[in-house]
Amino acid sequence: MKIRSLTINTSTEVIVKIVREVLTLFKAEIVGQAGEADYAQLSVVNRQSGCEPPSVMTEILLFALDGSCERFEFSSDGAADEVPRAAVHRAIKRNVYAFFRTRFQLPPAPWGILHGVRPTKIVHRWLRSGMTPEAVIARLQADYDCSVGKAQLITEVAVRQLPFLAHSDVRRVSIYVGIPFCLSRCFYCSFPSNLLPGREKLRAFMDVLARDLAAAAEDVRALGLTVESIYIGGGTPTSLPNDFFAEMLKMVYNAFYGPTIVEFTVEAGRPDSMSAEKIAAMKAYAVTRVSVNPQSMQAETLRRIGRHHTPEDIVRMVHEIRAAFDVHINMDVILGLPGETAEDVACTVAQVTALAPDDITLHALALKRGSNLRLKMETEHVELPSDAETQRMSAVAVRAVEEAGYRPYYLYRQGYMSGDLENVGYARAGAESIYNIQIMEEHQTIIGIGGAATTKVLGVRSGRMHSVFHAKDLVTYLRDIDIYIEKRRALLRAEYEEETP
Incomplete structure (x- = not known):
C-alpha cells in the first residue's frame, strides 16, 4: 500500500x-x-x-x-x-x-502493537506487581492485541528466567569482548565487522585490545565488582589466526577469570574458522560454552548467503569440539533465508537436533539496511519467502525443538523481521545461558571491551541504565582507545564508586 x-x-x-x-x-x-x-x-x-x-x-x-x-x-x-x-x-x-x-x-499481527527489542520486560514488571501468569497472558491480549500464542510464549520465557534473575546483584557484572573480524561477509549481515586483515594490522589490534582489557580489569578491581560471565563475540572471534586466537583467550582469561565465573562463552561461528589448535586453546582457558552458527543445513542456501562451508563441515566441527572437552554447544538457525521453504527449515532443524546441542536459537531474518541482501533485493530482485511461509518455518522449527526437549528461555525482537517473528533461545534444562538472559533483560551491568563493544551500566544511583560505545570502525577504535577507556571508566565510577565523606 x-x-x-x-x-x-x-x-x-x-x-x-x-x-x-x-x-x-x-x-x-x-x-x-x-x-x-x-x-x-x-x-x-x-x-x-x-x-x-x-x-x-x-x-x-x-x-x-x-x-x-x-x-x-x-x-x-x-x-x-x-x-x-x-x-x-x-x-x-x-x-x-x-x-x-x-x-x-x-489479519491481526502476531505481536499486535507490542513493539521493541525486549517485550518480556513488560511481563517481568507485571509479575513483580503480583499478577499471575494467566492474568499476564490475558492482559497482553487485551492491552496490546497480542495473539494468545505470542502472549503465552513471552510469559513462559519470563517465568523461566525468574530463578536466574532472582540472584542478580548490582555489583555482579558480565564482560563482553568484541573481536570485529570475519573471514567473509554473509549475505544478510549488517554487523559492524571487518574482513580479517593482515598480521601487521592484527598485531596493532591485539596491542590495543590488551590495553582495553587491562583498563577494564583495573576498573573491576578498583570498584569491587564481581565478574559472573564472559562472552567473546564479534564478528567471528575464531577468524583470528591460531596464535592470535590463543593470545586473545589468554589475555581475557588472565584479566577476568576466577572462582566467580559461571559461564565463559566463545562465538566460534563457522567451520571454516575453526581448527584443532583453537579447540585446544578454548579447552586450556576454561571456555564453558561455544556457539556454532550453521544458520542453515542446506548446501545451496549456504552457498547463496556467502558461507564457504558445507553442512557436513558443521557436523564435523560439532563432533570435534565435543570430542575435545566437556562444553555446552549453542547452535543458531535463521528462518526466512532467501530461496528456502518450511520443508528446508524442517530438514535443517532435524539435522541440528540430531547433533544434540545444549541450546538452539531460532532467529527470524532481520532485513537490515546495511546488508548486501537489502542491496541485492533492490538491484537484482532477490526475493525472500513470504511472511506466511516464514511463519510456517517458525511453526515447524518450534515444534521440532520442543519435541526434542528444548524450552524457550530468552527472546528478543528486531526491526524488519520476516513474518513479524522474533528470536528465541531454546535450551535443555540446566543449559540456559546466563549471559543471554542478563543482557536481554538488562538486569546486569555489561562491560564492553574491544571493537564495536557497548558498555551498559545499571543505574545504581541514577535509576536508569546508561551506555557508552566503542567505535564501530577499526581505524577509529585503534586511534582513540584512550578516549573510550576513559568514557567507560567515568560511567562505571559515576554509578559504582563509593562516595567519600
Whole structure:
C-alpha cells in the first residue's frame, strides 16, 4: 500500500514514531508527492481526555487520489497502573492499528502493537506487581492485541528466567569482548565487522585490545565488582589466526577469570574458522560454552548467503569440539533465508537436533539496511519467502525443538523481521545461558571491551541504565582507545564508586 503523504496533529517525535511503526507493520509506504500511490493522504488526529487514566480518541482521514475522503474514529483507554504518557502512546498505537485492520480487512499481527527489542520486560514488571501468569497472558491480549500464542510464549520465557534473575546483584557484572573480524561477509549481515586483515594490522589490534582489557580489569578491581560471565563475540572471534586466537583467550582469561565465573562463552561461528589448535586453546582457558552458527543445513542456501562451508563441515566441527572437552554447544538457525521453504527449515532443524546441542536459537531474518541482501533485493530482485511461509518455518522449527526437549528461555525482537517473528533461545534444562538472559533483560551491568563493544551500566544511583560505545570502525577504535577507556571508566565510577565523606 502506497500513500503520498502522512499528517499527524503533533510533531512529537515519539508519537510520529509509533504511528510509523504501525504503517511499517502493515507495509504501508509513504512515497511522497511524485511517487505512484494508492491514496493521496493519511491524516491522524489524536485527542486526549483530561481524566486519569487517560483516554485517547483518534480521528483518521483517508483521502483518495480523486480527493474524496473516508473518516474513521477509534478510542482506547489507558490502564490505572500505567505511566500516563505511556498509556497515551499505547492508546494511539491501538487506534491506528485498529484503523488498518478495520479499513483494509487485514489479519491481526502476531505481536499486535507490542513493539521493541525486549517485550518480556513488560511481563517481568507485571509479575513483580503480583499478577499471575494467566492474568499476564490475558492482559497482553487485551492491552496490546497480542495473539494468545505470542502472549503465552513471552510469559513462559519470563517465568523461566525468574530463578536466574532472582540472584542478580548490582555489583555482579558480565564482560563482553568484541573481536570485529570475519573471514567473509554473509549475505544478510549488517554487523559492524571487518574482513580479517593482515598480521601487521592484527598485531596493532591485539596491542590495543590488551590495553582495553587491562583498563577494564583495573576498573573491576578498583570498584569491587564481581565478574559472573564472559562472552567473546564479534564478528567471528575464531577468524583470528591460531596464535592470535590463543593470545586473545589468554589475555581475557588472565584479566577476568576466577572462582566467580559461571559461564565463559566463545562465538566460534563457522567451520571454516575453526581448527584443532583453537579447540585446544578454548579447552586450556576454561571456555564453558561455544556457539556454532550453521544458520542453515542446506548446501545451496549456504552457498547463496556467502558461507564457504558445507553442512557436513558443521557436523564435523560439532563432533570435534565435543570430542575435545566437556562444553555446552549453542547452535543458531535463521528462518526466512532467501530461496528456502518450511520443508528446508524442517530438514535443517532435524539435522541440528540430531547433533544434540545444549541450546538452539531460532532467529527470524532481520532485513537490515546495511546488508548486501537489502542491496541485492533492490538491484537484482532477490526475493525472500513470504511472511506466511516464514511463519510456517517458525511453526515447524518450534515444534521440532520442543519435541526434542528444548524450552524457550530468552527472546528478543528486531526491526524488519520476516513474518513479524522474533528470536528465541531454546535450551535443555540446566543449559540456559546466563549471559543471554542478563543482557536481554538488562538486569546486569555489561562491560564492553574491544571493537564495536557497548558498555551498559545499571543505574545504581541514577535509576536508569546508561551506555557508552566503542567505535564501530577499526581505524577509529585503534586511534582513540584512550578516549573510550576513559568514557567507560567515568560511567562505571559515576554509578559504582563509593562516595567519600
